[in-house]
Amino acid sequence: SEWEYAARAGTSTKYSWGNDKGRNQANCDGCGSRWDDSRTAPVGSFAPNSFGLHDMHGNVWELVEDCWHYDYGGAPSGGDAWKSGGNCSKGVIRGGSWFNKPNYMPSAYRVWYTPSDRDSDNTLGFRIARTLSSSAATTRLKRYSEADGHQHDE
Numbered sequence: 001s002e003w004e005y006a007a008r009a010g011t012s013t014k015y016s017w018g019n020d021k022g023r024n025q026a027n028c029d030g031c032g033s034r035w036d037d038s039r040t041a042p043v044g045s046f047a048p049n050s051f052g053l054h055d056m057h058g059n060v061w062e063l064v065e066d067c068w069h070y071d072y073g074g075a076p077s078g079g080d081a082w083k084s085g086g087n088c089s090k091g092v093i094r095g096g097s098w099f100n101k102p103n104y105m106p107s108a109y110r111v112w113y114t115p116s117d118r119d120s121d122n123t124l125g126f127r128i129a130r131t132l133s134s135s136a137a138t139t140r141l142k143r144y145s146e147a148d149g150h151q152h153d154e
Contacts, residue, residue, distance in 0.1 A: 006051060069086035092110050
């Protein structure tokens with residue numbers, strides 16, 4: 001999924017910072033932040049991943065563009081949204097929230113969601129994103145590389 005690609009930020013670990021939830025890396029029930037299990041944290045409260053994205057794990061579930069699929073068989077590679085096959089009447093949410101335990105936060109974890117459901121706990125959100133041309137994406141990756149010293153594969 002596009003979200004998982006962005007959340008992993010070039011890693012193969014559970015979270016962009018490693019396999020351990022650590023302390024004060026995200027907002028969840030048991031993550032060690034001052035907002036744990038009480039409310040959402042302000043945007044940008046935690047360090048960005050190597051793609052420059054903040055708060056990909058915890059805080060609020062993120063509604064993504066994917067249709068629900070039971071497993072990853074036939075999933076697109078390369079970070080594209082999975083918009084065909086499966087059950088497109090069910091959406092997908094990812095990332096966990098301030099209300100959930102850490103086991104809901106790993107990059108690969110996902111849950112189906114019916115858009116008619118209401119979120120009375122303020123645990124659901126979305127992230128506005130845009131598709132970049134391949135040349136713009138390459139320029140952006142090179143800029144991050146120069147700014148933070150991380151090497152990024154194209």
